Amino acid sequence: MPLRFYDTATREVRDFVPLEEGKVGIYLCGLTVQSEPHVGHIRSGVNFDVLQRWLRVKGYDVTFIRNTTDIDDKILAKSAEQGRPWYNLAYAMNRELQKAYDALNVAPPTYEPAATGHVPEIIELINELIARGNAYAAEDGSGDVYFDVRSWPAYGELTRQRIDDMEAATDADPRGKRDPRDFALWKGWKKETEPETAAWPSPWGPGRPGWHIECSAMAGKYLGPAFDIHGGGVDLRFPHHENEQAQSRAAGRPFASYWLHNAWITTSGEKMSKSLGNSLLVPSVLERVRAIELRFYMVAAHYRSHVEFSFEALDEAAAGFRRIEGYLDRAASVLGSVPDGGMLCAEFLEAMDDDLGTPAAVAAIHDVVREGNKLLAGGASEALRGNAASVRAMLDVLGLDPADPAYAGSGGSDDGKLSAVVDALVGGLLAERDAARAAKDYAAADAIRDRIKAAGIEIEDTPNGPRWTV
Numbered sequence: 079m080p081l082r083f084y085d086t087a088t089r090e091v092r093d094f095v096p097l098e099e100g101k102v103g104i105y106l107c108g109l110t111v112q113s114e115p116h117v118g119h120i121r122s123g124v125n126f127d128v129l130q131r132w133l134r135v136k137g138y139d140v141t142f143i144r145n146t147t148d149i150d151d152k153i154l155a156k157s158a159e160q161g162r163p164w165y166n167l168a169y170a171m172n173r174e175l176q177k178a179y180d181a182l183n184v185a186p187p188t189y190e191p192a193a194t195g196h197v198p199e200i201i202e203l204i205n206e207l208i209a210r211g212n213a214y215a216a217e218d219g220s221g222d223v224y225f226d227v228r229s230w231p232a233y234g235e236l237t238r239q240r241i242d243d244m245e246a247a248t249d250a251d252p253r254g255k256r257d258p259r260d261f262a263l264w265k266g267w268k269k270e271t272e273p274e275t276a277a278w279p280s281p282w283g284p285g286r287p288g289w290h291i292e293c294s295a296m297a298g299k300y301l302g303p304a305f306d307i308h309g310g311g312v313d314l315r316f317p318h319h320e321n322e323q324a325q326s327r328a329a330g331r332p333f334a335s336y337w338l339h340n341a342w343i344t345t346s347g348e349k350m351s352k353s354l355g356n357s358l359l360v361p362s363v364l365e366r367v368r369a370i371e372l373r374f375y376m377v378a379a380h381y382r383s384h385v386e387f388s389f390e391a392l393d394e395a396a397a398g399f400r401r402i403e404g405y406l407d408r409a410a411s412v413l414g415s416v417p418d419g420g421m422l423c424a425e426f427l428e429a430m431d432d433d434l435g436t437p438a439a440v441a442a443i444h445d446v447v448r449e450g451n452k453l454l455a456g457g458a459s460e461a462l463r464g465n466a467a468s469v470r471a472m473l474d475v476l477g478l479d480p481a482d483p484a485y486a487g488s489g490g491s492d493d494g495k496l497s498a499v500v501d502a503l504v505g506g507l508l509a510e511r512d513a514a515r516a517a518k519d520y521a522a523a524d525a526i527r528d529r530i531k532a533a534g535i536e537i538e539d540t541p542n543g544p545r546w547t548v
Contacts, residue, residue, distance in 0.1 A: 079431045081136060084382060086315060086337040087236055091433055096306050097335060102138045103305035104130060105297040107314055110147040111171040112156050115178045117358045117387060118343040124373060125340040125381040126309050127184045131475055132430050143300045144187040145293060146172060149194050149286055154276060164276055178360040181369040183477045183484040189300055193292040197278045200287045200295040203329060204263045212328040213263055216254025221266020221283035227259050230328045237316045247317065249288060261321050262288035290321035298331055308334035312341050341384040358387065370478060370485050371396035377476050378440045402469065403480050405447045409466035412458050420467025436476065443472050504535060
């Protein structure tokens with residue numbers, strides 16, 4: 079099966095044909111760093127991390143750009159509420175975002191540009207649009223510049239809407255617009271309500287970029303006028319991605335060949351968001367489950383499927399992952415270690431090539447684990463080694479390899495020290511249990527086992543000696 083993706087623009091699954099053989103350019107709309115990241119925020123990062131991992135497995139040279147919006151109305155409003163500089167808020171929230179990405183093993187992109195670092199490119203693109211007759215400076219002296227939606231006949235093609243059926247754009251004062259649907263490319267500085275640091279010089283006076291133009295400018299700078307895949311959350315299709323495509327193509331840039339959108343994580347049927355007050359911050363969730371288990375919960379669902387978040391479902395997913403992890407632990411105890419670089423089974427390959435079908439890919443992993451559990455009964459063998467290596471390789475594609483250093487406590491860390499201490503204590507108790515058994519004092523041996531179990535540790539007796547897991 080060829081590699082295929084569901085293209086939101088055409089609303090069909092299409093064979094993937096890159097613009098340049100062997101290379102793929104991806105632009106992902108990152109987050110506006112206005113607040114701490116919640117589980118819903120992180121989903122696109124995880125989903126598109128799986129995409130870029132799979133493309134690399136397929137042999138592509140991937141250039142992956144994921145931007146950060148570090149200046150906008152919400153950042154200015156929140157910073158004013160908190161009595162801190164807007165750039166301090168954006169910087170602090172960006173640090174929290176990166177911590178969440180790192181915890182969930184989201185690989186860094188090729189580059190992560192920020193809007194404030196690309197004002198010259200943004201101004202250049204706006205000038206091009208004005209020169210082509212697709213943008214205009216407001217005549218009310220505000221310093222605003224707008225994209226003229228009626229000057230671009232294809233406006234609405236991405237989301238298949240007619241201009242007259244669209245609601246008015248709400249990103250700027252409508253008084254300076256020719257049409258209420260025109261959207262802001264540049265926002266003139268509001269001296270009375272905005273800090274001077276939130277304005278840059280431009281041909282139209284001091285101001286700052288509109289939201290949509292920044293992505294067109296940054297995608298063009300790092301991927302060129304035409305690139306392969308543009309991604310983001312499904313809520314960005316309109317107006318953000320519609321506007322990106324319109325202004326880019328109006329400037330003579332072909333822009334994205336494929337559009338991929340991940341669905342929401344919802345709570346009570348509604349998109350998880352700060353405004354609804356139902357957000358779940360990543361650090362809080364990670365107090366309940368491990369980061370690798372949270373990632374498994376996200377990856378096990380198809381990226382285009384809405385996920386109704388619940389701790390019950392999260393706990394169930396975590397238990398499912400622990401079964402896979404437990405098999406690898408048992409195989410390692412028999413084999414000495416589980417090698418990396420294993421083969422990917424045919425069902426896994428087919429699932430991933432079919433629009434990143436991670437639910438079927440996870441099911442394939444479970445099938446291979448079931449076969450591996452049968453092989454364990456026969457002790458060490460090449461069949462067991464190959465099976466366990468295959469499981470580990472498939473998990474690695476999904477960013478879920480338990481042996482990945484991203485999930486391991488670094489040498490000398492508190493986590494590493496704690497693991498060593500627990501290992502020593504449990505090992506000592508197991509030695510006492512073995513001694514009691516040897517002396518045929520089975521009551522004492524059972525009492526030791528009960529003490530260990532009461533601490534939340536399971537003991538499994540194997541031909542190679544007892545194993546314990548939390």
